[in-house]
Amino acid sequence: MSDLWDDLENFARAPSSFTAAPGERGTIKAKANFNVSEDVAALRKAIEGIGTTEKTLIDILTHRSSSQKQAISKAYEETTKRILVNDLKGETRGSLEDLLVELARPPAVNDAKWLNKAIKGAGTDTKILIEILASRTNKQIKELSAAYAEETKKTLMQKLKTEVSGDFGKAILLLAEGARDESTNVNADKAKEDAKALYQAGEKRLGTDESKFIEILCKRSIPHLRQTILEYKNISGKTLQKSIEKEISGDLEELLVAIVKCVMSTPAYFAEKLYNSMKGAGTDEKTLTRVMVSRGELDMLDIRAEFKKLYKNSLYKEISSDVSGSYGDGLKMICGGED
Numbered sequence: 001m002s003d004l005w006d007d008l009e010n011f012a013r014a015p016s017s018f019t020a021a022p023g024e025r026g027t028i029k030a031k032a033n034f035n036v037s038e039d040v041a042a043l044r045k046a047i048e049g050i051g052t053t054e055k056t057l058i059d060i061l062t063h064r065s066s067s068q069k070q071a072i073s074k075a076y077e078e079t080t081k082r083i084l085v086n087d088l089k090g091e092t093r094g095s096l097e098d099l100l101v102e103l104a105r106p107p108a109v110n111d112a113k114w115l116n117k118a119i120k121g122a123g124t125d126t127k128i129l130i131e132i133l134a135s136r137t138n139k140q141i142k143e144l145s146a147a148y149a150e151e152t153k154k155t156l157m158q159k160l161k162t163e164v165s166g167d168f169g170k171a172i173l174l175l176a177e178g179a180r181d182e183s184t185n186v187n188a189d190k191a192k193e194d195a196k197a198l199y200q201a202g203e204k205r206l207g208t209d210e211s212k213f214i215e216i217l218c219k220r221s222i223p224h225l226r227q228t229i230l231e232y233k234n235i236s237g238k239t240l241q242k243s244i245e246k247e248i249s250g251d252l253e254e255l256l257v258a259i260v261k262c263v264m265s266t267p268a269y270f271a272e273k274l275y276n277s278m279k280g281a282g283t284d285e286k287t288l289t290r291v292m293v294s295r296g297e298l299d300m301l302d303i304r305a306e307f308k309k310l311y312k313n314s315l316y317k318e319i320s321s322d323v324s325g326s327y328g329d330g331l332k333m334i335c336g337g338e339d
Contacts, residue, residue: 040076052091110290112148112150141177167214185223213244225260228240267306268310273287
C-alpha cells in the first residue's frame with residue numbers, strides 16, 4: 001500500500017483538508033429553507049410512532065449541517081423535555097444506533113467521546129488516539145479539548161499524561177496541545193534544513209534520534225512539512241515515510257507515518273482507513289462509522305476522489321457491497337453519491 005504514498009509530487013499538490021473551509025468539500029451541507037419545528041415534529045413522529053421510522057431519522061440527520069442539528073437538538077429538548085441523543089439510543093440498535101447518535105452530536109463532542117473511550121479502562125487504544133490527533137487542525141483540537149473537559153471534568157492533557165509515555169507519549173502530548181505552527185509561508189531554506197536534520201537523525205546515523213522527528217513533525221506547519229517531505233526525498237533518495245518505517249517502530253512509527261500521510265493528503269489518509277475497515281472478511285463498523293461521520297461535513301468529496309484513485313472502485317460501491325440495511329443506507333447518504 002505504501003507505494004501509493006510514494007508519488008509525492010501528486011500528493012504535495014493534493015487538496016489539504018487543513019486548508020479547506022468547513023462545508024466546502026463535504027457531502028453533508030446546511031439545508032436551505034431550514035425549519036427547526038418541522039424537523040422536530042418529523043423526528044418525534046419517527047421516534048414516538050409505532051415502530052421507529054429509520055428512514056426519516058437517517059434522512060434528517062444526514063441532510064443538516066452540524067449547527068442545524070444542534071438547533072434541532074435544543075428545540076427537541078424544549079418541546080419534549082427529552083434528549084434527542086438518548087431517544088435515538090432508545091429506539092435503534094447496534095451500528096445504526098452509533099451512526100445516528102454520532103450524526104446528532106457536535107463533531108468536537110464525538111472526538112472527545114472517542115478519545116475518552118480510547119483511554120478509559122485497561123490499556124489504551126492507540127489507533128484512535130493516532131487517527132484523531134494526527135488529522136485534526138489546531139482549532140478542532142482546541143474544540144475537542146473543551147468538550148473533553150466538559151464531558152469528563154478532567155483536561156485531556158492531564159488524562160493523557162497518565163496513559164501515554166516515552167517518545168510516543170511526548171509526540172501525542174505535543175499534538176494534543178494543538179500548537180502546530182499555522183503560518184502558510186514556506187521558507188524553502190528552512191524546509192531544506194529540517195529535511196537535512198531528519199536525514200541526520202535517522203538514515204545517516206547508527207540508532208535514531210526520535211526527538212528530532214517528533215519536534216519537526218508535531219510542531220511545523222502543514223505547508224512547511226509538505227516542502228520538507230519533498231526536500232527529504234531529494235537528499236536521501238527515499239521517502240520520509242519509508243525512512244520512518246525503517247528507523248522507528250511501534251506506536252511512534254504508526255503515529256509519525258500518520259502525520260506524514262495527513263500532511264500529504266488528509267483525504268487519502270482517510271480513504272485508506274475506510275478501505276481497510278471494509279477489506280477482507282468482516283467489517284470494522286466502529287472505524288467506518290467514525291470516519292464517515294467525522295469527515296462527512298469536511299472533505300468527503302475529496303476522500304471519494306482519492307478512494308477512486310487508490311482503489312479503482314468508488315467508495316459508494318464499496319460501502320454498498322459491504323454493509324446493508326438501514327446502517328448501509330445511512331453510510332451511503334453520507335457518502336453522497338457514486339463516482
